[in-house]
Amino acid sequence: MSQTIQRAIELIRRSAEHPLSLTEASEVLGVHKSTALRILQTLEAARFVRKTGAGTYVFGSGLIELSELALGSMDLRQFASAHLRRLQRETGHTVHLAQLTGDEIVYIDKVDSPAFDAVKLPSRVGRAVSIYASAVGKVILAHLPREERDRLLSHVTFERYTPTTFADRASLELELIQVRERGWATDNGEHDAYVMCVAAPIRDSRGQVIAAVSITAIEVIATLPQLEARLPLLLDTATAISAELGYTAGAPTRPEAEPAAG
Amino acid sequence: MSQTIQRAIELIRRSAEHPLSLTEASEVLGVHKSTALRILQTLEAARFVRKTGAGTYVFGSGLIELSELALGSMDLRQFASAHLRRLQRETGHTVHLAQLTGDEIVYIDKVDSPAFDAVKLPSRVGRAVSIYASAVGKVILAHLPREERDRLLSHVTFERYTPTTFADRASLELELIQVRERGWATDNGEHDAYVMCVAAPIRDSRGQVIAAVSITAIEVIATLPQLEARLPLLLDTATAISAELGYTAGAPTRPEAEPAAG
DNA sequence: CTCCAGGTTGCACTATACGCAACGACTACG
DNA sequence: CGTAGTCGTTGCGTATAGTGCAACCTGGAG
Structure with missing residues (x-):
């Protein structure tokens, strides 16, 4: 070196x-x-x-x-841009787009809420986000093939950021099962006690989950149930972005089933 | 090195x-x-x-x-953001914010038009823009104290990109006089033949011109006269951003007069 | 005018980054 | 199934490239 x-x-x-x-x-x-x-x-x-x-x-x-050159050449970001902005307008909340790149999950776009809370959010484009203590992290993790998930989690040292953090592998796996079954994830202040999120997965043309879109608010702006009330819009957005990437819903591939993965 | x-x-x-x-x-x-x-x-x-x-x-x-950290900590960018987005919405054209940093003028924000022409524009945040063959460059140059302008132009080797380029110091100075008098600048395809711009200056609390905001379109979308029709909005935007920076219109400082600068 | 702090330049030295060669992993091809 | 070829990785001796030093320059303060 x-x-x-x-x-x-x-x-x-x-x-x-x-x-x-x-x-x-x-x-x-x-x-x-x-x-x-x-x-x-x-x-x-x-x-x-x-x-x-x-x-x-x-x-x-x-x-x-x-940086702008590198960001601009990301297909996902281009395809998602308009959808993210619409989601922001219609919900009023801050919107994030996070992508699995290598061993980490990174924010690749962010549409701030005009509300004053946007400045308080610690997220930033380019920054890696916690894999196990974020809605986008969990929703991506939950839908990954087992071996991939194992690989990502093998690097991780769990840390209890807040009382709600899933701070060990066992409780996280239970949470991931639920996430996988219902198809979306929440972040109930698991990294920062006052930050709430709901996230939905984005799939590429092969049906693989490669990214996630989320809406975020600090608790004084919206509680978690209030965010969950916007789920239809969020899921529609995720579906629309997946469609741009060539994913056709109800595709034969069901990578999340993985009866004998690995 | x-x-x-x-x-x-x-x-x-x-x-x-x-x-x-x-x-x-x-x-x-x-x-x-x-x-x-x-x-x-x-x-x-x-x-x-x-x-x-x-x-x-x-x-x-x-x-x-x-990069995001550095961009995010720029006061000008933060203050201008909402105004730029509104200008984009109301005009429908691509909006640029360019700042004088050191010896060059750099785009520090860009709000794309939803129209298909946005992808054709060669501009990019972080990229230096021609000082003499762009609307933002000329409007900043025109309002700079003479010594500053001399310093910036001393590095420049003029190049005739298109038939409309002001490709020598003398003709540029004539153009700058006009820009200074009317308070805004155009780019009549001076760098790329098909790209039209109108730009207005942004002043800091001392009344110094430090940046510029512009609206841009390719000619098939809007001709230069059509862009100029949006001047009231553009000038309002520039004034609003200047106000955020602490500039009070009609201030005693008139740096552009410069009867004996240097 | 002098002093001081911060920045810059030229040069000798050696620590540091380099090329080499050998090895391991993988693929293509016969 | 074996062999050849490609690509990435490791260890080591060497010399080049980067380093510290000391002297010099500049500008501002006292």
Whole structure:
């Protein structure tokens, strides 16, 4: 693992949080100023950081551009966009789109509620979301083939964030059975006590669940039963997005049955 | 300038475009496979790239998250968001927000038109926009203090993209005078022959022009006169955003006058 | 004018990233 | 079923590339 690149990465991270002076950068890395300077100059040439008039370094537009390029080329995101926005308008709640990518589930789109609670939600596009303590995580997990689910959960160390968290494999499996049977999942403040969600699965053309859409609200805005009242709309949205991906409902594949998976 | 970091940057760039195999990565850099592997492993540990099941490397969510963090912490973007969305709804056209950052003007938000032309527009959040061949560029340039304008233009090598481009300093200055006097700018296909824009300036609390908002359409959707018909809405939007930033209209500062700037 | 802090440059050194070669996993093909 | 070919991974000796140092520059404060 390259030391130089690790140092560069650390500086990019810091620059995203707040402007970084050269001296600060060298202290953070524990290296000489000249070393930090060379790293920052290299990053600057690629527009990964930008030098302000005050001589400090901040996050650069080059990285933003690359991120947008990567996000924009995701088919799912394009297909889902209009549906998500409609769901937001009709429910009034914040809408999330999360996708299973590799070993983690990542938010790839978010439509904020105009209500004041949007700013309080800790979610952010690109951020990985808890696999077992979120509605989108559970609904994806529940519909995955067993071996896949095992793979994802094998990395996990369970943590009890709140009193409602399913904080061990056994209780989670029970919850997942229920999720699988009814076809949607809730998050009853399982990661943040005041955040409620309802999520529905999105399937690709093979019938595989690859993503999930959810509506979210903090409890003072809407209780979990109030969110569940919007289930028809949510399920319609998920179905519509799945259809865009080529999924034909009632398809022969029933990956969630898995009588002898693995 | 650090060679290792430059190589890492190149691989990040490539991974944003399409999945990258190890062999491909090593060929791109002209280095041994083991070298490319170490770079990719370092990036992977930071979630800057992600390894797919097929063994290829793609753009990672870590970078997307950092970009969203950086974008989200921009005050201007937050203040402008609701206004941009309203402008889009009421005009039906694609809306852009561009900010002067350092030596370049960068798109920091974009609200796509639902019309099919949105996909044809080459703009992207994070991308730098031509300073002299765009409506947002010209409207910002026109209202900048002379020394600032000189600094920005000193880096520029003029290029005639289309027949309407202001492709030399003299003709651009004439155009800027007009822009400054009427308070808004157009782009009559000056960068891409079929893309039309109208832009208005956004001022901060000191009265300085720091950004611009624009509406854009391809010519088959709306001609320039048709876009100009939406000027009242556009100017209202720009004024509203400026107000959010603390600008009080009719302020004593008139930076655009600049009788003896510099 | 002097001092100080922060940033920049040139150079010698060695830690660090490199290429090599051998190995393992997998696939295609005879 | 065996063999050859492709791709990714590991360990190691080497030299290149990145590092720390010291001197220099710049701007602002006292």
